[in-house]
Amino acid sequence: DVKVTQSSRYLVKRTGEKVFLECVQDMDHENMFWYRQDPGLGLRLIYFSYDVKMKEKGDIPEGYSVSREKKERFSLILESASTNQTSMYLCASSGNRVRQYFGPGTRLTVT
Amino acid sequence: DQQVKQNSPSLSVQEGRISILNCDYTNSMFDYFLWYKKYPAEGPTFLISISSIKDKNEDGRFTVFLNKSAKHLSLHIVPSQPGDSAVYFCAASGLRGNQFYFGTGTSLTVIP
Numbered sequence: 001d002v003k004v005t006q007s008s009r010y011l012v013k014r015t016g017e018k019v020f021l022e023c024v025q026d027m028d029h030e031n032m033f034w035y036r037q038d039p040g041l042g043l044r045l046i047y048f049s050y051d052v053k054m055k056e057k058g059d060i061p062e063g064y065s066v067s068r069e070k071k072e073r074f075s076l077i078l079e080s081a082s083t084n085q086t087s088m089y090l091c092a093s094s095g096n097r098v099r100q101y102f103g104p105g106t107r108l109t110v111t
Numbered sequence: 112d113q114q115v116k117q118n119s120p121s122l123s124v125q126e127g128r129i130s131i132l133n134c135d136y137t138n139s140m141f142d143y144f145l146w147y148k149k150y151p152a153e154g155p156t157f158l159i160s161i162s163s164i165k166d167k168n169e170d171g172r173f174t175v176f177l178n179k180s181a182k183h184l185s186l187h188i189v190p191s192q193p194g195d196s197a198v199y200f201c202a203a204s205g206l207r208g209n210q211f212y213f214g215t216g217t218s219l220t221v222i223p
Contacts, residue, residue: 004154031209040120042215043155043200050209058210090154092211097143097204100211102154 003027004103006091012109019078021106023091029101031094032074034058034066036087037105043090049074081110114138115203117214125222130188132217134201137182141212142205146175146186149198149216159186163205191221 007022025032033048035058045058047066055066063085067075074093078085086109092100116135124130136144142163147155161168161175161184168175174187188195198216206212 009152033211035213040215042117043213045210048210088152092154094209094211097209097211099145099157099160100202102147102156104154105152107152 004091004093004101006089006103006106008106009104010107010109012111013078013081014111015082017078017081017110019081019108019110021076021078021089021091021108023074023076023093023103024072025074025093025101026072027093027095027101028071029093029095030071032068033092033094033100034064034074034076035090035092036060037090038087046076081108083110086110112137113215114141115201115212115214117201117217119217120215121218121220123220123222124191126193127190130186130191130195130219130221132186132188132199132201132219134184134186134214135182136184136203136212138203138206139179139182140206141203143203144175144177144184145202145204145211146173147200147202148195149200155200158199188219191219193221193223195219196221 034046035043049068091103094100145160146158149155
């Protein structure tokens with residue numbers, strides 16, 4: 001069974017800190033995604049990657065960057081965390097357009 | 112611009128009755144549609160999907176119907192159980208690359 005893991009379930013950071021969220025998948029999927037989920041706004045795509053070292057902006061990339069140095073790992077970076085980045089962050093992977101597999105999520109609070 | 116829409120933010124249903132969750136989309140190029148279920152503080156889990164060449168797909172208590180002319184799909188849960196209480200997201204794929212487009216979710220509450 002596919003497993004997508006995220007480095008932290010809960011994270012509390014201060015405004016201005018640099019934040020790293022890590023995601024690892026074990027199914028050799030080409031595609032990996034980072035979303036944030038906010039009440040009433042659903043899942044909004046931040047960035048996705050369709051291959052190692054390849055990335056594309058999603059709907060809300062401002063304030064975020066990503067890194068994909070290895071196929072199984074996709075990192076989301078908040079260069080300077082702000083309070084409006086307090087959210088649930090979800091990583092997903094897929095091998096095709098038929099289905100995505102999600103990690104458990106990271107609840108990030110920026111104070 | 113939201114390409115996948117769920118216009119009902121919430122739905123309450125009595126246990127044992129049918130739950131019907133709706134989803135509309137705007138782009139006729141989508142060729143796969145999915146439903147995910149999400150509990151609080153957990154990642155979404157896949158529930159059921161349907162290809163655009165079909166109009167119905169059934170898996171146990173869950174059935175998804177697709178009406179391509181209306182650009183509408185629905186998820187039927189029969190009978191509804193309290194454990195079905197969660198947020199349900201519909202999603203579509205098939206456009207550029209392997210990107211998925213999600214609706215804003217419907218929070219289902221099944222009342223015992």
